[in-house]
Amino acid sequence: MEKHTRLILALDVTDREEAIQISEKISSYVDAIKIGYPLVLATGTDIIGQLSEYAPIIADFKVADIPNTNRLICEQVFKAGADAVIVQGFTGHDSLEAAVGLAKEQGKDIYVVTEMSHPGALDFMQQVGEDIAKMAAQAKASGVVAPATRPERVADIRKIIGNDLSIISPGVGAQGGSASDVIKAGADWVIVGRSIYQSDDPGAAARKIVDEIKEVI
Secondary structure, three states, rough: OOOOOOOOEEOOOOHHHHHHHHHHHHHHHHHHEEHHHHHHHHHOOOOOOOHOOOOOOOEEHHHHOHHHHHHHHHHHHHHHHOEEEEEEEOOOOHHHHHHHHHHHHHOOOOEOOOOOOOHHHHHHHHHHHHHHHHHHHOOOEEEOOOOOOOOOHHHHHHHOOOOEEEEEEEEEEEOEEEHHHHHHHHOEEEEEEHHHOOOOOOOHHHHHHHHHHHHHO
16 A cells, blocks of 8 residues: 555445445545455455455455465455455464465555454453564564554554554544554554444545544654
8 A cells, every 4th residue: 555645444334335435435535445244245245346446455354264265265355356455363374474475476465463453352362462463574464453442552563563564553433543643653554434434424534534644744
Protein backbone atom coordinates (compact mmCIF):
# COMPACT_ATOMS: atom_id res chain seq x y z
CA MET A 1 0.00 0.00 0.00
CA GLU A 2 1.00 3.55 -0.59
CA LYS A 3 0.63 6.06 2.21
CA HIS A 4 -1.80 8.77 1.22
CA THR A 5 -4.59 9.06 3.77
CA ARG A 6 -3.39 6.39 6.23
CA LEU A 7 -6.98 5.17 6.54
CA ILE A 8 -8.25 1.64 5.83
CA LEU A 9 -11.98 0.92 5.77
CA ALA A 10 -13.12 -2.30 7.47
CA LEU A 11 -16.14 -3.10 5.30
CA ASP A 12 -18.02 -5.59 7.47
CA VAL A 13 -21.36 -5.50 5.67
CA THR A 14 -23.02 -8.51 4.06
CA ASP A 15 -24.91 -6.98 1.13
CA ARG A 16 -23.18 -6.70 -2.25
CA GLU A 17 -24.85 -3.49 -3.41
CA GLU A 18 -24.32 -1.80 -0.07
CA ALA A 19 -20.63 -2.77 -0.15
CA ILE A 20 -20.22 -1.33 -3.64
CA GLN A 21 -22.09 1.88 -2.82
CA ILE A 22 -20.03 2.51 0.32
CA SER A 23 -16.80 1.77 -1.53
CA GLU A 24 -17.70 4.33 -4.19
CA LYS A 25 -18.38 6.98 -1.57
CA ILE A 26 -15.15 6.50 0.40
CA SER A 27 -12.67 5.53 -2.32
CA SER A 28 -10.94 8.91 -2.38
CA TYR A 29 -10.40 8.85 1.39
CA VAL A 30 -8.89 5.40 1.96
CA ASP A 31 -5.66 3.64 1.08
CA ALA A 32 -7.31 0.21 1.20
CA ILE A 33 -10.54 -1.62 1.96
CA LYS A 34 -10.43 -4.55 4.38
CA ILE A 35 -13.06 -7.23 3.92
CA GLY A 36 -13.66 -10.42 5.85
CA TYR A 37 -15.68 -13.60 5.97
CA PRO A 38 -19.11 -11.93 6.50
CA LEU A 39 -19.08 -10.19 3.12
CA VAL A 40 -17.34 -12.94 1.17
CA LEU A 41 -19.54 -15.72 2.56
CA ALA A 42 -22.65 -13.68 1.79
CA THR A 43 -21.71 -12.66 -1.74
CA GLY A 44 -18.95 -14.94 -3.03
CA THR A 45 -15.27 -14.40 -3.72
CA ASP A 46 -15.98 -12.35 -6.83
CA ILE A 47 -16.79 -9.40 -4.55
CA ILE A 48 -13.04 -9.10 -3.99
CA GLY A 49 -12.44 -8.27 -7.64
CA GLN A 50 -15.40 -5.91 -7.77
CA LEU A 51 -14.25 -3.86 -4.79
CA SER A 52 -10.66 -3.80 -6.01
CA GLU A 53 -11.85 -1.27 -8.61
CA TYR A 54 -12.15 1.26 -5.78
CA ALA A 55 -9.09 0.52 -3.61
CA PRO A 56 -6.55 -2.19 -2.83
CA ILE A 57 -8.22 -5.07 -0.97
CA ILE A 58 -6.98 -6.62 2.27
CA ALA A 59 -8.61 -10.00 2.91
CA ASP A 60 -9.00 -10.30 6.67
CA PHE A 61 -9.37 -14.05 6.87
CA LYS A 62 -6.98 -14.46 9.82
CA VAL A 63 -5.62 -17.58 8.17
CA ALA A 64 -4.46 -20.09 10.79
CA ASP A 65 -3.60 -23.56 9.54
CA ILE A 66 -0.74 -25.88 8.61
CA PRO A 67 1.75 -24.54 6.04
CA ASN A 68 0.27 -26.25 2.98
CA THR A 69 -3.27 -25.17 3.81
CA ASN A 70 -2.15 -21.61 4.53
CA ARG A 71 -0.51 -21.50 1.13
CA LEU A 72 -3.57 -22.91 -0.64
CA ILE A 73 -5.92 -20.43 1.05
CA CYS A 74 -3.74 -17.44 0.25
CA GLU A 75 -3.31 -18.64 -3.32
CA GLN A 76 -7.08 -18.63 -3.87
CA VAL A 77 -7.56 -15.26 -2.19
CA PHE A 78 -4.86 -13.62 -4.30
CA LYS A 79 -6.34 -15.27 -7.40
CA ALA A 80 -9.68 -13.63 -6.54
CA GLY A 81 -8.04 -10.21 -6.63
CA ALA A 82 -6.91 -9.42 -3.10
CA ASP A 83 -3.72 -7.42 -2.61
CA ALA A 84 -3.04 -8.66 0.92
CA VAL A 85 -4.13 -11.32 3.40
CA ILE A 86 -4.18 -11.13 7.18
CA VAL A 87 -2.92 -14.29 8.88
CA GLN A 88 -2.54 -15.45 12.46
CA GLY A 89 0.94 -15.99 13.81
CA PHE A 90 0.21 -18.39 16.67
CA THR A 91 0.31 -21.40 14.32
CA GLY A 92 4.10 -20.99 14.16
CA HIS A 93 6.95 -19.99 11.92
CA ASP A 94 6.46 -22.63 9.21
CA SER A 95 2.80 -21.75 8.65
CA LEU A 96 3.65 -18.07 8.49
CA GLU A 97 6.60 -18.60 6.16
CA ALA A 98 4.39 -20.56 3.75
CA ALA A 99 1.99 -17.62 3.45
CA VAL A 100 4.76 -15.03 3.19
CA GLY A 101 6.62 -17.08 0.60
CA LEU A 102 3.58 -17.31 -1.65
CA ALA A 103 2.84 -13.60 -1.25
CA LYS A 104 6.37 -12.65 -2.27
CA GLU A 105 6.12 -14.88 -5.34
CA GLN A 106 3.03 -12.96 -6.42
CA GLY A 107 4.02 -9.47 -5.34
CA LYS A 108 1.39 -9.42 -2.60
CA ASP A 109 1.39 -8.66 1.13
CA ILE A 110 0.91 -10.63 4.33
CA TYR A 111 -0.05 -8.91 7.60
CA VAL A 112 0.36 -10.90 10.80
CA VAL A 113 -1.93 -10.52 13.81
CA THR A 114 0.06 -9.81 16.96
CA GLU A 115 -2.81 -8.86 19.23
CA MET A 116 -6.46 -8.19 18.46
CA SER A 117 -8.38 -5.10 19.54
CA HIS A 118 -11.20 -6.57 21.65
CA PRO A 119 -10.96 -7.04 25.47
CA GLY A 120 -10.72 -10.83 25.18
CA ALA A 121 -7.34 -10.50 23.45
CA LEU A 122 -5.90 -9.86 26.91
CA ASP A 123 -6.81 -13.41 27.97
CA PHE A 124 -4.18 -15.12 25.83
CA MET A 125 -2.96 -13.11 22.84
CA GLN A 126 -1.09 -10.31 24.61
CA GLN A 127 1.17 -12.83 26.30
CA VAL A 128 2.60 -13.96 22.96
CA GLY A 129 2.08 -10.81 20.89
CA GLU A 130 5.65 -9.60 21.10
CA ASP A 131 7.02 -13.02 20.16
CA ILE A 132 4.71 -13.10 17.16
CA ALA A 133 5.93 -9.64 16.15
CA LYS A 134 9.53 -10.89 16.26
CA MET A 135 8.57 -13.91 14.16
CA ALA A 136 6.79 -11.69 11.61
CA ALA A 137 9.94 -9.59 11.27
CA GLN A 138 12.12 -12.68 10.87
CA ALA A 139 9.76 -14.07 8.20
CA LYS A 140 9.88 -10.71 6.38
CA ALA A 141 6.12 -10.25 6.36
CA SER A 142 4.87 -6.94 5.00
CA GLY A 143 3.52 -5.90 8.36
CA VAL A 144 1.61 -6.69 11.51
CA VAL A 145 -1.78 -5.97 13.04
CA ALA A 146 -1.72 -4.26 16.45
CA PRO A 147 -4.64 -2.82 18.46
CA ALA A 148 -5.66 0.84 18.27
CA THR A 149 -7.57 0.25 21.49
CA ARG A 150 -4.21 -0.09 23.26
CA PRO A 151 -1.79 2.45 21.72
CA GLU A 152 0.90 1.52 24.22
CA ARG A 153 0.98 -1.96 22.68
CA VAL A 154 1.38 -0.44 19.23
CA ALA A 155 4.39 1.46 20.57
CA ASP A 156 5.81 -1.76 22.05
CA ILE A 157 5.35 -3.63 18.76
CA ARG A 158 6.99 -0.79 16.81
CA LYS A 159 10.10 -1.08 18.97
CA ILE A 160 10.32 -4.78 18.16
CA ILE A 161 9.78 -4.67 14.41
CA GLY A 162 11.56 -1.39 13.71
CA ASN A 163 10.70 0.46 10.52
CA ASP A 164 11.00 -2.44 8.09
CA LEU A 165 7.43 -3.67 8.67
CA SER A 166 4.20 -1.71 8.62
CA ILE A 167 1.60 -1.62 11.38
CA ILE A 168 -2.09 -1.59 10.52
CA SER A 169 -4.24 -0.90 13.55
CA PRO A 170 -7.92 -1.79 14.05
CA GLY A 171 -10.24 -0.62 16.79
CA VAL A 172 -10.67 3.08 16.00
CA GLY A 173 -14.18 4.43 16.41
CA ALA A 174 -16.82 2.00 17.67
CA GLN A 175 -14.30 0.08 19.79
CA GLY A 176 -12.99 3.27 21.37
CA GLY A 177 -9.59 3.72 19.74
CA SER A 178 -8.33 7.13 18.62
CA ALA A 179 -6.87 7.57 15.14
CA SER A 180 -4.49 10.32 16.21
CA ASP A 181 -3.31 8.45 19.31
CA VAL A 182 -2.47 5.26 17.45
CA ILE A 183 -0.70 7.07 14.62
CA LYS A 184 1.40 8.90 17.21
CA ALA A 185 2.13 5.54 18.85
CA GLY A 186 3.67 4.23 15.64
CA ALA A 187 0.93 2.81 13.42
CA ASP A 188 1.19 3.37 9.69
CA TRP A 189 -2.53 2.95 9.03
CA VAL A 190 -5.68 2.97 11.13
CA ILE A 191 -8.55 0.61 10.37
CA VAL A 192 -12.07 1.96 10.89
CA GLY A 193 -15.32 0.13 10.26
CA ARG A 194 -18.70 0.88 11.83
CA SER A 195 -18.01 4.57 12.42
CA ILE A 196 -17.79 4.95 8.64
CA TYR A 197 -20.02 2.34 7.01
CA GLN A 198 -22.90 2.82 9.48
CA SER A 199 -22.76 6.60 9.07
CA ASP A 200 -25.47 8.45 7.17
CA ASP A 201 -22.62 9.99 5.16
CA PRO A 202 -19.71 7.50 4.91
CA GLY A 203 -17.63 9.90 2.82
CA ALA A 204 -17.88 12.68 5.38
CA ALA A 205 -17.12 10.26 8.23
CA ALA A 206 -14.02 9.01 6.43
CA ARG A 207 -12.88 12.54 5.62
CA LYS A 208 -13.18 13.53 9.30
CA ILE A 209 -10.84 10.71 10.33
CA VAL A 210 -8.38 11.56 7.57
CA ASP A 211 -8.33 15.16 8.79
CA GLU A 212 -7.64 13.95 12.33
CA ILE A 213 -4.72 11.87 11.09
CA LYS A 214 -3.29 14.77 9.09
CA GLU A 215 -3.10 16.86 12.25
CA VAL A 216 -0.52 14.51 13.80
CA ILE A 217 1.68 13.46 10.86
